[in-house]
Amino acid sequence: MGWKDEVAFDAIVKQNKNQQADEMEIEEDQQAEEMEKEIEEATARTKAALEKIVNVRLSVAQPKNVLLHPLIPSLSSTNPLSNQQRLIQVYKSIEYNLNLVLCGPGNNGGDGLVAPRHLYHFGYKLFVGYPKRTPKTLYTGLVTQLESLSIPFLLVEELPQNLADDFDLIVDAMFGFSFHGKLGLYIHHKGSVYKCNLF
Numbered sequence: 616m617g618w619k620d621e622v623a624f625d626a627i628v629k630q631n632k633n634q635q636a637d638e639m640e641i642e643e644d645q646q647a648e649e650m651e652k653e654i655e656e657a658t659a660r661t662k663a664a665l666e667k668i669v670n671v672r673l674s675v676a677q678p679k680n681v682l683l684h685p686l687i688p689s690l691s692s693t694n695p696l697s698n699q700q701r702l703i704q705v706y707k708s709i710e711y712n713l714n715l716v717l718c719g720p721g722n723n724g725g726d727g728l729v730a731p732r733h734l735y736h737f738g739y740k741l742f743v744g745y746p747k748r749t750p751k752t753l754y755t756g757l758v759t760q761l762e763s764l765s766i767p768f769l770l771v772e773e774l775p776q777n778l779a780d781d782f783d784l785i786v787d788a789m790f791g792f793s794f795h796g797k798l799g800l801y802i803h804h805k806g807s808v809y810k811c812n813l814f
């Protein structure tokens with residue numbers, strides 16, 4: 616073989632190597648893409664399955680003998696439910712034994728009154744504090760639902776001075792953006808709802 620043939624041979628070998636490297640890169644890219652797709656599909660399947668379980672459990676758990684206000688199902692299935700799904704994922708019921716949901720008189724408290732029903736059905740032991748009650752049908756209906764599940768309501772006088780001493784988890788649904796007055800008292804004495812100007 617002359618030098619020209621050798622150069623041509625080397626060039627062919629080099630070309631083949633480059634081609635192989637390109638093919639391997641393409642194959643690796645395809646594999647990565649497929650894996651990513653599989654992960655995305657598996658995540659979507661898991662999410663759908665979890666949502667199905669949650670929805671079935673909630674519909675089974677719906678009390679049968681309680682007159683429902685027409686707004687309750689939509690209220691309970693949107694904002695509060697998504698919050699509670701997150702809460703359930705983060706704070707496991709086996710670790711958080713004694714829990715309190717504090718509800719105020721406005722819409723924030725309305726969301727709060729939905730929470731105990733969901734949490735109860737997911738195994739949480741709960742108490743509700745609802746010191747300033749709203750006479751609207753929606754709210755009284757939610758209270759009736761909770762009473763029908765024997766979820767205890769605590770009076771202000773029954774609440775401990777320092778809530779954090781007695782409860783593992785406290786859901787604060789006391790006020791939203793319509794709170795007015797002095798916030799400082801409540802914030803500085805976080806554990807003591809007696810300091811809140813609600814009372």
Ligand SMILES: NC(=O)C1=CN([C@@H]2O[C@H](COP(=O)(O)OP(=O)(O)OC[C@H]3O[C@@H](n4cnc5c(N)ncnc54)[C@H](OP(=O)(O)O)[C@@H]3O)[C@@H](O)[C@H]2O)[C@H](O)CC1
Pocket residue numbers: 694719720721722723724726747789790791792793794795796797812813814
């Ligand atoms: N689309 C929406 O608006 C949604 C809002 N959501 C949540 O609701 C709150 C806003 O609801 P709103 O009813 O306007 O406000 P509050 O939950 O804060 O409650 C107002 C009531 O609280 C009383 N209040 C206020 N300050 C005090 C106080 N210092 N002491 C005692 N009582 C107080 C107030 O009483 P008034 O006498 O002033 O009338 C009202 O009765 C929003 O932040 C969200 O969290 C839902 O998620 C649904 C969608």
